[in-house]
């Protein structure tokens with residue numbers, strides 16, 4: 001066969017034509033209101049390239065779910081932020097849970113899943129119900145208009161969670177800023193990360209200093225993790241880093257999840273009436289608010305090999321940004337995805353992730369939300385917004401600065 005001239009050679013047809021978006025998903029405008037970007041991402045295609053960072057992204061439910069579940073193809077050990085741990089030194093020792101793959105992931109996961117299991121949490125339920133009633137009584141004794149973020153969503157986790165871990169008293173005010181920085185640090189080094197830099201050393205050192213056996217209470221999640229080390233289920237070197245995961249992932253997440261729930265009800269008073277009529281809907285309400293607001297918006301994975309996803313070829317070693325928040329409002333999966341609706345079944349949402357890394361602390365978050373809502377239900381007839389909520393910008397969290405509300409009390 002004779003060589004053909006360049007001009008009549010068949011065009012090279014790429015295996016896939018992957019759409020490219022130019023917006024910065026970590027820019028202030030997208031973080032302030034991510035919904036338009038999420039819609040554009042889903043519409044562009046199942047797999048998209050984000051030119052701002054030279055990375056891949058997925059925003060449709062089906063592909064986000066598939067990628068989260070495929071831990072062999074989409075690893076976590078290269079970091080679940082933009083930074084590739086195979087090329088850049090992590091800014092802190094990697095998490096043994098979040099930033100690990102099997103088999104290293106298995107023992108820490110197993111231990112923490114037991115420590116935070118519904119069965120293990122059972123004994124906390126009456127105490128947390130009483131704590132919630134006390135907090136709600138305190139708040140409702142004050143003005144009928146207040147900020148529900150500071151008054152309830154921050155106050156309740158800070159009242160119950162550090163004690164449940166067995167954290168010592170001093171320095172607890174470091175918990176929220178540390179978590180805020182960790183969640184920013186999954187994104188690019190933008191102004192949100194830079195804002196946190198001056199305190200990283202101080203906050204990181206404080207958190208690390210709170211994870212040793214000697215400073216943890218004799219009973220609590222911290223002590224339970226150390227007991228697992230005594231039983232040989234994890235090593236004594238692993239225990240403090242697993243405690244660190246609790247202190248990192250257990251506070252800001254629940255604050256913004258509770259804020260999302262309170263916002264959902266303040267914005268949908270009819271759903272509050274419905275919940276009051278049937279308090280067994282608290283679990284649905286929790287998952288529906290997590291679906292709708294997705295307090296954790298995104299995580300990255302890194303491909304371990306050349307992969308084809310929905311016809312797109314993603315090479316090995318690439319960062320892929322998975323938009324949990326976009327998947328949770330994908331109209332291909334959810335009917336009227338933007339509605340907060342207690343009659344839907346929100347199960348299957350990816351707000352806690354999916355697969356082997358699915359949030360190990362979710363039962364703690366559920367218990368906090370149930371305790372708080374069940375304390376509010378008999379006392380509050382109506383909760384409504386008195387002004388626009390303020391966002392707190394974070395590279396990963398859909399976070400709240402304030403939620404101005406007015407409550408009408410049950411007489």
Ligand code: OVV
Nearest residue numbers: 095097098244245248249
């Ligand atoms: C899910 C999550 C978020 C942030 C930090 C961690 C986990 C951790 O394990 O440190």
